[in-house]
Amino acid sequence: MGTVRPARDKGGRPDTATALRLSHAILDAAERIFLAQGFTGASIEAIATAAGTSKQTIYARFGSKEKLFLAVSERLLKPKFPVQPSGDASLAARLGTAARQILAAMLDPKMVRMYTIITAEAHRFPELAHAADDNQSFPARLLVLHIIEQALESGEICCDDPASAMLMFQDMVLAAPLRSTALGIRKWTPQDLERWADSAVAIFLNGVRSSPL
Structure with a gap:
């Protein structure tokens, strides 16, 4: 899967639409991997790879593996x-x-x-x-x-x-x-x-x- 490359504005941040797409990509990947491998078996590294992003980005957006799991459940x-x-x-x-x-x-x-x-x-x-x-x-x-x-x-x-x-x-x-x-x-x-x-x-x-x- 190709890496999501956020479009940048003048401040260096991804634009809103790109940031939203990346969040959806992370949640999609996390859902698939959690459902298939459980909580212990799922790794943030594997989720990041499947979403085309980095572990650092996932932690920055969701804070922890537990919070990512809950975000999947909420969605x-x-x-x-x-x-x-x-x-x-x-x-x-x-x-x-x-x-x-x-x-x-x-x-x-x-x-x-x-x-x-x-x-x-x-x-x-x-x-x-x-x-x-x-x-x-x-x-x-x-x-x-x-x-x-x-x-x-x-x-x-x-x-x-x-x-x-x-x-x-x-x-x-x-x-x-x-x-x-x-x-x-x-x-x-x-x-x-x-x-x-x-x-x-x-x-x-x-x-x-x-x-x-």
């Missing part, structure tokens, strides 16, 4: 959450939309692979595991937290800790499907996932509603 996840649940919809409908997007995002084969990489490497790279589990690393968490906080303000639900409620909802929706998919012990059909999402929302709401259904 894979971000397009998976195109729909913001309508504020006019019912609480069940808003949570249902979020649940379906969570399942579609995380059961994508690439994200399942990223999850297994993080799980396998957590004991060797605890900083990577902690960073990957941060709310900012998973768009769904902030989305669900916003829905829960809105429902609290309107009096639709009652809970002492919205952040903990958000994590409980995430795990009710995602934990079993992701685990069984990663282990290869179950193949979930779209119909299975629809039913699972609906059940998770119903059980969650029965636990946090302000008054009985």
Whole structure:
């Protein structure tokens, strides 16, 4: 693969379009190599060679191998959450939309692979595991937290800790499907996932509603 040769402006820096293309090239190469070789097996040198750039450039742009891995994960996840649940919809409908997007995002084969990489490497790279589990690393968490906080303000639900409620909802929706998919012990059909999402929302709401259904 030919080296990307940034166009230079008068200050010696690559122009914006060239810099953006180089970032995309680095992320493309990192995605391929991380997915194929895992976190330990992937080297920054190999990623730099595949992207047509240098290790120094990658470190300057992303800071570390862990941050590059997270940038790949973020780029894979971000397009998976195109729909913001309508504020006019019912609480069940808003949570249902979020649940379906969570399942579609995380059961994508690439994200399942990223999850297994993080799980396998957590004991060797605890900083990577902690960073990957941060709310900012998973768009769904902030989305669900916003829905829960809105429902609290309107009096639709009652809970002492919205952040903990958000994590409980995430795990009710995602934990079993992701685990069984990663282990290869179950193949979930779209119909299975629809039913699972609906059940998770119903059980969650029965636990946090302000008054009985």
